Amino acid sequence: MAHHSRLSTLVLDCRVDDLAPHVAFWSAALSKAVASADEDGDGRYARLATAADEPVLLLQKVDHDSRIHLDIEADDVEAEVARLEKLGARRIEKRHAWWVMEAPSGHRFCVVRPQRTPPGPHLNRWD
Template sequence: MPHHSRLSTFVLDCEVDDLTPHVEFWSRALGKAVKAADEDGDGRYAVLDTADDEPILLLQKVDHASRIHLDIEADDIDAEADRLEALGARRIGFVKRWWVMEAPSGHRFCVVRPQRETFGPHTNHWD
């Protein structure tokens, strides 16, 4: 099925009790202002301010070891997950509104719904 996708987000998974000091660290380390210190009001997500043509920088409080993963946004997440499976990835599970995937290399990543209004010039078109 034809669909579109692109690199969306670098997610800094943080195994911590309080995300706040880590948001401050990454903000200062990357020279990016804090756009949302508590995006969903539950203390689990924070967003740093990036330009429209840059990937989103999201900090996420998690229960597993700290790491960085990426998100791929797609206008059809099931079609994108199918495409990636055909390349050798595997589906780990569906969480809320996205697929958690694993690359053949063992890296985890997510396929998410569009995170920005338009896909823009860096969009991949898949048939």
């Protein structure tokens, strides 16, 4: 059965006590309005406004060193994870409904459920 995936989100992992000043910085630096200063109501996530054909820009409060990672959204998370494993990626940790993965290069990324609808023009189909 075919599944679909695409680049979904660029996540700015921020090792900070207070995310708000960093949201303000990236909002001004990228000229993107703050769409949500507290995405889940726990102070861990904030989202900048992006156009429908741009990746989501998410800031995430983390305990590890600051870095940027990307999310791949898929309509079948397990099928996408299996496809990426065949390419050399490995599973690191399952969190809620998504997987933290590691590319052969050592970069971490996540495979998540669809984040936006409609899926848009940049959707990949995998058979």
